[in-house]
Amino acid sequence: MGLRSFFGILPPKLFYKDVSAPVELLPVPEKITLLWYRRTPSDLAVGVGTEVETGQDLARNGRGPFVSTVTGHVDEVNTFLGVDSREYLAVQISADQKDNFDPSLPAVEDLSEAKPETLRASVNRAGFTALKSIIRDPRVWPAIDALIISVLDLDPLSIVNQQIFRDNTDQVQAAVELLARTTEASRCVLAVPDNLAGIASKVSTGAATVAMVPPVYPNGLPEILAKNCGAGLLMKTYDTGFAGNTVVVSLEHALAMVSSLQTGRPMLEKTVTFSSGKGELQNFRVRIGTPVGEILKRASVNPQPKGKLILNGTMRGYACFSDEQPITATTESVHVQEPSEVFFFQNTQCTNCGKCNAICPVDLEVNLLGRLSEYGIYDKCRGLGIENCVECGLCGYVCPASRPLVQFLTRAKQGLSEEAQEPAGMEEALECNACGPVCPAIRLFDTESDKEDSPKA
Amino acid sequence: MKALDLTVSPAPHCHCGARITRVSYNILLALIPAMAMGFYYYGFDALRVVAASMGSAMLAEAAIQSILRKPITIADGSAAVSGLLLALILPASVPLYLVVVANFVGIVVGKQCFGGLGANPLNPALVGWAVIRITRAWAGYLDFDLALVNYETGFILQYPLAVLKAQGSAGVAHFSLMDLFLGKQVGGIGSSAIIWLLLGGLYLVVRGVIRWEIPLSFLIGVAVIAGIFWLGDRTSYGSPIFNILAGNVMIGAFFLSTDNASSPVNQWGMLVFGFCCGAMTVVLRSWSIYPDGVVFACLLMNLFVPLLDKIKKKQPLPPALSPVTPPVMSKSAEERSAS
Numbered sequence: 001m002g003l004r005s006f007f008g009i010l011p012p013k014l015f016y017k018d019v020s021a022p023v024e025l026l027p028v029p030e031k032i033t034l035l036w037y038r039r040t041p042s043d044l045a046v047g048v049g050t051e052v053e054t055g056q057d058l059a060r061n062g063r064g065p066f067v068s069t070v071t072g073h074v075d076e077v078n079t080f081l082g083v084d085s086r087e088y089l090a091v092q093i094s095a096d097q098k099d100n101f102d103p104s105l106p107a108v109e110d111l112s113e114a115k116p117e118t119l120r121a122s123v124n125r126a127g128f129t130a131l132k133s134i135i136r137d138p139r140v141w142p143a144i145d146a147l148i149i150s151v152l153d154l155d156p157l158s159i160v161n162q163q164i165f166r167d168n169t170d171q172v173q174a175a176v177e178l179l180a181r182t183t184e185a186s187r188c189v190l191a192v193p194d195n196l197a198g199i200a201s202k203v204s205t206g207a208a209t210v211a212m213v214p215p216v217y218p219n220g221l222p223e224i225l226a227k228n229c230g231a232g233l234l235m236k237t238y239d240t241g242f243a244g245n246t247v248v249v250s251l252e253h254a255l256a257m258v259s260s261l262q263t264g265r266p267m268l269e270k271t272v273t274f275s276s277g278k279g280e281l282q283n284f285r286v287r288i289g290t291p292v293g294e295i296l297k298r299a300s301v302n303p304q305p306k307g308k309l310i311l312n313g314t315m316r317g318y319a320c321f322s323d324e325q326p327i328t329a330t331t332e333s334v335h336v337q338e339p340s341e342v343f344f345f346q347n348t349q350c351t352n353c354g355k356c357n358a359i360c361p362v363d364l365e366v367n368l369l370g371r372l373s374e375y376g377i378y379d380k381c382r383g384l385g386i387e388n389c390v391e392c393g394l395c396g397y398v399c400p401a402s403r404p405l406v407q408f409l410t411r412a413k414q415g416l417s418e419e420a421q422e423p424a425g426m427e428e429a430l431e432c433n434a435c436g437p438v439c440p441a442i443r444l445f446d447t448e449s450d451k452e453d454s455p456k457a
Numbered sequence: 458m459k460a461l462d463l464t465v466s467p468a469p470h471c472h473c474g475a476r477i478t479r480v481s482y483n484i485l486l487a488l489i490p491a492m493a494m495g496f497y498y499y500g501f502d503a504l505r506v507v508a509a510s511m512g513s514a515m516l517a518e519a520a521i522q523s524i525l526r527k528p529i530t531i532a533d534g535s536a537a538v539s540g541l542l543l544a545l546i547l548p549a550s551v552p553l554y555l556v557v558v559a560n561f562v563g564i565v566v567g568k569q570c571f572g573g574l575g576a577n578p579l580n581p582a583l584v585g586w587a588v589i590r591i592t593r594a595w596a597g598y599l600d601f602d603l604a605l606v607n608y609e610t611g612f613i614l615q616y617p618l619a620v621l622k623a624q625g626s627a628g629v630a631h632f633s634l635m636d637l638f639l640g641k642q643v644g645g646i647g648s649s650a651i652i653w654l655l656l657g658g659l660y661l662v663v664r665g666v667i668r669w670e671i672p673l674s675f676l677i678g679v680a681v682i683a684g685i686f687w688l689g690d691r692t693s694y695g696s697p698i699f700n701i702l703a704g705n706v707m708i709g710a711f712f713l714s715t716d717n718a719s720s721p722v723n724q725w726g727m728l729v730f731g732f733c734c735g736a737m738t739v740v741l742r743s744w745s746i747y748p749d750g751v752v753f754a755c756l757l758m759n760l761f762v763p764l765l766d767k768i769k770k771k772q773p774l775p776p777a778l779s780p781v782t783p784p785v786m787s788k789s790a791e792e793r794s795a796s
Contacts, residue, residue, distance in 0.1 A: 008665020305462040351575035354722030393469035400475040
């Protein structure tokens with residue numbers, strides 16, 4: 001990524017790349033790894049050695065769907081710590097080059113007449129984990145107010161959706177219409193970056209409106225798209241409920257879903273953009289589950305010792321420690337940094353320069369939030385609107401003191417949600433008083449005198 | 458999974474390249490022309506004040522940090538900047554021990570006591586200057602008319618603001634505004650080089666080192682309030698242009714009031730801060746015993762920064778959660794008839 005320009009009167013802008021790179025299909029690798037979030041081997045219907053077919057649901061009845069993307073046999077089943085530090089169940093499959101498609105996944109007959117429930121059930125069966133939020137039962141979940149199909153990519157170094165829009169312009173209209181029917185959204189928006197206005201003018205989108213979006217990061221993030229082109233808030237679920245009624249789907253997932261409805265085949269391949277410090281951006285289409293190493297091999301780039309291998313972009317992505325990390329349905333890009341490009345955060349104080357406030361897309365007071373979180377004062381963060389943070393990473397990108405601002409804000413959010421889940425056990429603590437003598441705040445030690453001093457109500 | 462020898466760290470994985478050191482070094486760069494003007498007019502005397510001031514500021518920072526067993530951060534340049542700023546608002550003839558004492562007090566009391574760079578509520582250079590000014594035995598050294606009486610500079614050796622205070626606007630009629638603008642006036646080593654401070658300040662604004670809000674509103678504040686005084690009584694008070702071009706206003710607007718830690722971060726806060734600094738400057742010039750009020754105006758407004766930081770856009774409330782309701786199952790015909 002480039003350094004800031006000589007002129008700094010305005011905050012630096014990160015533009016999405018306006019380049020075209022043809023998508024190259026990579027062959028099926030010898031081994032693939034499928035990841036399933038927070039599951040155990042008991043959720044699987046298959047074990048080591050089982051032969052599986054492409055599109056077969058590997059989940060035990062009712063726990064899935066968890067779809068195999070290749071034909072072969074299961075090699076290994078174990079737990080796996082993903083790059084995002086979450087526990088996954090990993091199923092390793094030795095893949096054959098030839099695909100036998102599982103016949104139990106039929107195409108939807110008579111697509112133009114099918115009911116939304118039928119469409120949703122079919123999409124659900126095909127295992128679109130990335131589309132979970134749009135195929136919910138509207139009897140349980142609130143109605144979707146705005147459905148946004150995004151041609152923008154999540155990261156400035158990714159050109160996946162742009163390229164798919166360039167290559168498959170003729171399929172966009174069908175996808176938009178079918179998706180609008182499937183989700184029963186009250187309005188449908190196709191978000192297109194300004195630089196593709198020429199292509200967008202050729203697409204007739206029917207009921208959907210086309211929103212032109214300046215190709216500046218973070219305009220492609222779902223939360224920002226929802227704010228700028230949707231009903232205001234992105235639909236999110238929490239343990240205690242949900243909020244928002246806009247959903248955002250990337251064009252690639254929308255097209256994959258349409259093809260799944262037409263052919264009955266689940267989403268098997270994912271397009272990712274490969275980039276390194278030098279050289280052009282390259283697009284590769286790989287089987288979901290392919291190790292990142294295959295892409296590195298094809299691009300003939302080897303991460304150097306102490307360098308970085310980053311999935312999902314430099315602004316919000318995760319650094320990997322191995323080239324066996326599999327590509328998942330939500331992997332957008334692979335980036336390799338040389339050791340000299342690696343950026344390190346520093347444990348320095350905030351100098352109150354306000355660069356983070358100026359660049360924050362949701363107008364947070366990042367300088368204040370960062371310091372409050374640094375010293376663990378989470379409850380004050382809530383009043384400053386910390387829940388609105390979209391973790392775009394721009395505050396950390398511009399901080400002259402190299403402070404890990406995104407991590408401070410994430411920590412505060414986590415701290416707040418932990419506090420919300422803590423049982424109100426204060427009364428019990430006052431009763432036993434065992435913690436009193438060691439309490440650093442000397443708060444509980446003087447409970448009796450506190451009670452006497454407190455004014456009688 | 459086989460681990461490779463790779464660096465693993467959290468996002469974002471790239472950075473725009475801004476550094477604290479670059480902020481400080483850009484300010485030093487922007488101050489070089491004004492400093493050079495001081496060397497040109499006052500020669501070796503100015504050089505020794507600047508050297509002693511920057512050296513003692515960095516020494517003070519290193520000393521207090523080593524006593525407190527903190528990492529020594531003089532390489533970030535912030536101590537050098539505050540030392541240079543203090544030197545530039547002092548007259549060239551000031552004794553060196555005063556410079557050293559002022560810097561030690563400024564850095565230790567004004568900055569490191571509060572936790573170092575970023576935590577200082579007051580600009581350390583201004584704290585150092587104020588200590589000299591309010592100490593009765595030392596205040597005389599800051600009287601420019603007395604301090605610079607022995608120099609041969611080629612312009613009128615009278616401090617314009619002192620003349621204005623003593624004789625009213627008739628006394629300053631012989632000061633050409635162009636001479637004031639070109640820096641041909643008695644004042645601090647660098648603070649009188651108005652045109653060079655303006656150019657240096659504009660360079661910093663363009664580079665994004667300082668924001669434009671504070672300097673602009675500072676100058677507007679001076680002009681508006683000075684204009685009100687001037688329209689009310691043209692014999693006692695100077696014109697707005699004279700007020701901007703004389704004394705410390707230019708260095709105050711671009712360099713003294715824009716210290717990151719002791720100025721607001723939000724746009725409206727900065728505008729109010731700058732305007733009040735400028736307004737307070739003119740009020741102090743007009744009604745206080747001091748000929749110039751920039752330093753005390755900035756120090757006073759520094760104290761209001763936490764309050765001014767509360768001027769901000771209202772944040773939308775976090776999304777209200779709606780509970781998830783179980784699906785309403787339609788009753789079958791038998792159930793309906795049974796009930």
